[in-house]
Amino acid sequence: MSIRVLSPVSGLAAPLSEVPDPVFSQEMVGPGVAVKPNGGSACAVAPVDGTMSTLHPHAFVVTTDDGSRAVLVHLGIDTVKMEGAGFAPHVVKGERVRAGQKIVTWNPSEVEQQGYSSVCPVVALEVGRQALSDVTDDAGVSAGDPLFTVDS
């Protein structure tokens, strides 16, 4: 079986190697795709069906129901330093979510104004690069569009 991973934000999909953070650009926690979000207030959506296993204001992980796969969405780079300001989560840790469900309202333009990159790494945690297929990393995407498929 394979899982289709959706873009959490609308913007421009790009290779993870373009993210200005070695944890992501060197795929230390797994392969994936980066999305450079459009400006303005927006709501990031869940990339897959599953359980919200980790939830910070600026980042979250959804684990699939069989526990085999987990997808990380990080809203901007080093945004932990914003200490949650400007990020409004709509769910709680442990909650069941559906792919495409609204998770966090935020504003990429404000993140950029604060001096951080707003690029959003979307990472299939702890799998090999060969687990990914159907990768979109050089096109405009809308929130909820497929970004890649991960084997499970």
Added chain:
Amino acid sequence: MAEDKAAAILAALGGKGNIVEIEPCITRLRCEIEDGSKVDEAALKTAGAHGVMQQGTVVQVVVGPEADTIASDIEDLL
């Protein structure tokens, strides 16, 4: 097992006397330490770190999604 990993990471960071602060962030432990020269990068990787980034007294240990759990296990050891 998780506690063993926390203990191994703590030891590789120079032991509890060398820790100023440890903060988890999704995929990594952001650690502020007293003496950067006491950090053993090879031992951190043996302990399960996917990567280590050190700038002086700030060390980021990339441990994956269990960062929150490991950080609280390390807090228990401090």
